[in-house]
Amino acid sequence: MPMSSDPAMPTLRQVLARGHMRLILFAVLTAGVALMVTGVLVIRSYADHNLALIARTVAYTVEPALVFGDMDAARRGITTVAASESVHLVDVRDPRGAPLVEWRRPDDGTMVAIERGVAKLVALSPARAEVRRGGEVIAQVRVYGGADGLGRFILSGLTTAFSCLALTLVATWTLARRLHRDVTGPLSKIAEVAHAVRADRQFDRRAPTSDIQEVDQLGRDFNALLDELYDWHKGIVSHNRMLERQATRDVLTGLGNRAMFEQTLPATIARSNAEERSFAIIYIDINRFKQVNDTHGHDAGDAMLIVIAARLRVVLRPGDQAFRLGGDEFALILAPGVEPAELGAIKARIADGMTQPIMLPNGESIEGSLSIGSACYPEDSADARDLLRHADAAMYADKTGERNAAQDR
Numbered sequence: 001m002p003m004s005s006d007p008a009m010p011t012l013r014q015v016l017a018r019g020h021m022r023l024i025l026f027a028v029l030t031a032g033v034a035l036m037v038t039g040v041l042v043i044r045s046y047a048d049h050n051l052a053l054i055a056r057t058v059a060y061t062v063e064p065a066l067v068f069g070d071m072d073a074a075r076r077g078i079t080t081v082a083a084s085e086s087v088h089l090v091d092v093r094d095p096r097g098a099p100l101v102e103w104r105r106p107d108d109g110t111m112v113a114i115e116r117g118v119a120k121l122v123a124l125s126p127a128r129a130e131v132r133r134g135g136e137v138i139a140q141v142r143v144y145g146g147a148d149g150l151g152r153f154i155l156s157g158l159t160t161a162f163s164c165l166a167l168t169l170v171a172t173w174t175l176a177r178r179l180h181r182d183v184t185g186p187l188s189k190i191a192e193v194a195h196a197v198r199a200d201r202q203f204d205r206r207a208p209t210s211d212i213q214e215v216d217q218l219g220r221d222f223n224a225l226l227d228e229l230y231d232w233h234k235g236i237v238s239h240n241r242m243l244e245r246q247a248t249r250d251v252l253t254g255l256g257n258r259a260m261f262e263q264t265l266p267a268t269i270a271r272s273n274a275e276e277r278s279f280a281i282i283y284i285d286i287n288r289f290k291q292v293n294d295t296h297g298h299d300a301g302d303a304m305l306i307v308i309a310a311r312l313r314v315v316l317r318p319g320d321q322a323f324r325l326g327g328d329e330f331a332l333i334l335a336p337g338v339e340p341a342e343l344g345a346i347k348a349r350i351a352d353g354m355t356q357p358i359m360l361p362n363g364e365s366i367e368g369s370l371s372i373g374s375a376c377y378p379e380d381s382a383d384a385r386d387l388l389r390h391a392d393a394a395m396y397a398d399k400t401g402e403r404n405a406a407q408d409r
Contacts, residue, residue, distance in 0.1 A: 029161075047086065047145050048125065048127070048145075050086070050145070051087070051126070051127035051143050051145040052127045052129075054081065054082065054087060054127065054143050054145075055127035055128060055129035055141050055142070055143040056129045057081050058077075058078055058081050058082065058090060058092075058129065058141050058143060059129040059130065059131045059139075059141045061077040061078070061080070061081055062074040062077050062078060062092060062101065062131060062139070062141070063131050063132075063133065063138075065077060066092070066100065066131055066138055066139050067133055067138070071100065071101050074092065074100070074101045075101050075103055078090045078092075078101065078103040079103060082103060082105075082143070083105075086145055087105065087143055087144065087145055088104065088105040088144055088145070089102070089103070089104050089105070089143075089144035090102070090103040090104075090141065090142070090143050090144075091126075091141075091142045091143075091144070092131075092139050092140070092141050092142075093139065093140050093142075094138070094139055094140075095137050095138070095139070095140065100139055126142045126143060126144045126145075127142070127143045127145070128140065128141065128142050128143075129141045129143075181211075182210055182211050182212045182215065183210070183212060183215055186207065186208055186209075186210040186212075186215050186216075186219055187215065187218075189207055189208050189219075190207045190218065190219060190222055193205045193206065193207050193222070193226070194222075197226065197229065201233070203226060203229060203230040203233055204230075205226070206223045206226065207219040207222050207223055207226075247259065248260035248263075250309075250323075250324040252302055252305055252306065252324075253305055253306055253309035253324050254309065255309050255312075255322045255323050255324045255330070256321060256322070256323040256324075257323065257324060257325075257326075258323070258325045258326055260323060261323040261325060261331055261333070264321060264323075264333055265281075265333065265384055265388075266384060268333055268335070268336070269377060269384060271336055272336040272377055272378075275336050275337075277336040277337045278336065278337075278338065278376050278377055278378065278379060279333065279334055279335060279336040279337070279338060279376070279377050280333075280334040280338050280343050280374055280375065280376045280377070281331060281332070281333055281334070281374060281375050281377070281387060281388065281391045282331065282332040282334065282343075282346070282347065282350070282372060282373070282374045282391070283329070283330075283331055283372070283373045283374070283375075283391040283392050283394070283395035284312070284329070284330040284331065284332070284350070284370050284371070284372050284395065285328060285329050285330075285370065285371045285395055285399060286304070286305075286308065286328035286368060286369075286370060286371075287368070287369045287370065287371055287399065288368075288369075289301065289304070289327075289328035292304055292366060292368075296360055296362065296364065296366070297362075299360075299361050299362075300360040300361065300362070300364075300366075303358070303359070303360055303361055304358050304360075304366070304368060305324070305328070307358045307359075308330070308354075308358075308368065308370070309322070309324065309330070311350075311353040311354070312330060312332065312350065312353075314349075314353065315346055315349045315350055315353065316332070317334070317335065317346075318335075319335030320332060320333065320334050320335050321333050331391075332346075334346065338376075340376070343374060343376070347372050347374060350370065350372060351369075351370060351372060354367075354368050354369055354370055355367075371395050371396070371398045371399035372395060372398055373391050373392065373393065373394030373395025373396065373397065373398050374391055374394055375387050375388075375390040375391035375394060
């Protein structure tokens with residue numbers, strides 16, 4: 001039977017999986033961000049230094065062309081220097097700030113646009129250099145660097161980060177399976193076994209083993225506790241059965257007592273009504289039982305009761321039950337389906353069974369006789385109390401006839 005639980009309450013497996021996922025994601029993101037920031041700072045420092053060198057190189061290259069005013073030669077010189085470098089703009093101005101020569105990288109693809117955006121994002125400063133002639137500044141050169149290195153680095157970093165996240169998901173899923181197999185699975189089994197024991201009294205259930213020492217020890221201790229509970233429950237059941245036997249069985253003869261008779265009679269009436277078949281009650285009383293007690297003692301009377309109970313068991317059919325109602329009174333409930341002729345045969349066998357002498361504890365033997373009366377349901381009565389009175393009256397009439405016969409003899 002499945003255990004009932006709050007659907008809003010997370011399971012142990014979910015809690016552990018979420019915790020590991022968050023921990024791994026935090027570690028991956030922290031390491032990725034740290035590497036990205038460090039890489040950007042290093043590449044930016046390298047780019048700044050490289051731009052400064054390019055700016056000085058451009059200044060040396062364009063100096064002759066600027067002296068002679070040949071701007072085309074200056075542009076060609078800039079192209080020679082900047083075309084192979086990570087530069088997207090070179091701006092040459094006179095000391096008053098008027099533009100002299102400008103060179104711009106002609107590429108205009110998607111990657112170039114991304115790299116320029118990255119350059120603005122990381123705020124690469126333009127490198128500056130002065131063009132001097134005889135100690136006099138004749139122009140200023142400003143070189144604006146691209147970010148192709150940074151762009152490729154960031155793209156590769158993002159690709160690596162997503163790859164790590166994918167590996168993280170795989171690792172988390174694998175770890176969750178391992179946790180379920182070694183931790184949450186055995187714990188769930190222990191909870192399932194505990195529920196089965198509590199709700200259904202299945203004391204034969206046992207928790208499985210685990211590959212983790214603490215969980216395995218918990219399972220072993222739980223199984224040991226179940227063994228103790230099983231022994232305790234077995235003892236309680238045995239004790240209850242003994243108490244039930246004491247409450248419903250006659251201690252001397254082992255037959256059902258009056259309490260059991262009063263429980264069985266209504267159940268037999270209900271069964272008879274359901275099957276639409278009649279049943280019978282036989283009342284039995286021992287003749288001259290008080291005389292046996294007075295003459296031979298109570299041990300002899302007890303022995304007589306035990307022998308008569310045994311002889312009554314012999315005549316019972318499957319489904320019939322015998323009871324000692326108290327003193328020297330017995331009763332039989334014959335299961336539904338008994339016919340009048342069969343009832344008469346049973347009463348005759350009961351009477352015939354008393355022809356054999358009864359041995360007493362002192363070695364003597366006595367002959368006993370019984371007074372027997374019967375009543376059939378529902379022919380004689382459909383009421384339980386009236387049915388009992390009818391059987392008792394029939395037994396009393398038999399006893400009176402027995403007494404009269406003895407007097408006639």
